[in-house]
Amino acid sequence: MTGVVTGRLAGIARHARSRGPIEVVDQVSVSIEGGLAGDFRGALKPGGRGRRQVSLIEAGDWDWAMQATGHSLPWWHRRANLLVEGMDLPQVPGTRLRIGSVVLEITQECDPCSRMEEVAEGLRAALTPDWRGGALARVIAGGDIAVSDAIEIIEA
Template identity: 45%
Template structure:
């Protein structure tokens, strides 16, 4: 995982450069994009009480996008709009896996409550997105 400043997001391939978002023929995508809240990540790290200087960046979670100042939906079927045209439908909770404990012991448990691990979604509408773009929940 590496942070980037902008990316293309498409229905066919998810986030540019992430092969996990590619839609396979005859399949309905449920895990094209993973989003996490910076506040949830911070709460999980606080719970771990890591030594100063050993904090982990949000992308250690292996999420595609990190949003700040917005509570992501805790249910499937909600629409997250990013920038001018990108729209993502939430499909399920992004349950933390055992790989999180390889990053930091206890991280899996710290990400478990209240969807702290983030949400998964599928792309409804393509768009170019960039760091700083407005993120909103459509009603």
């Protein structure tokens, strides 16, 4: 599958340090060396592979988890970087996505951690099946992205 527009970027969030406050932004620069500008997870460590530079979650999966747990929290409580809408995130490592000029490569499932239970009781379990917790990606090509940018699968 090449160049098929499947969704759009519905939200961008970052946090400058572990367990730090989330900042929601409308646009951000993304680089191979640093991931999302201003997000602590994106920086490549010496000898690292950058498998966790960017985290993505589907809007529908977050909505489902909120309904399943009886809560109504904004998506950024998941602490993911990018909210995608109108598509199913590929569940195949190596799949590449283009958002604006940025290219991301899916590396693995983003397993929900115990922190999700601190956010809302039952949330970790609700996000566990079928990659509902989202996907992790490395940056292949940097650039700028903005809310409402199209997302396309360019290599599967």
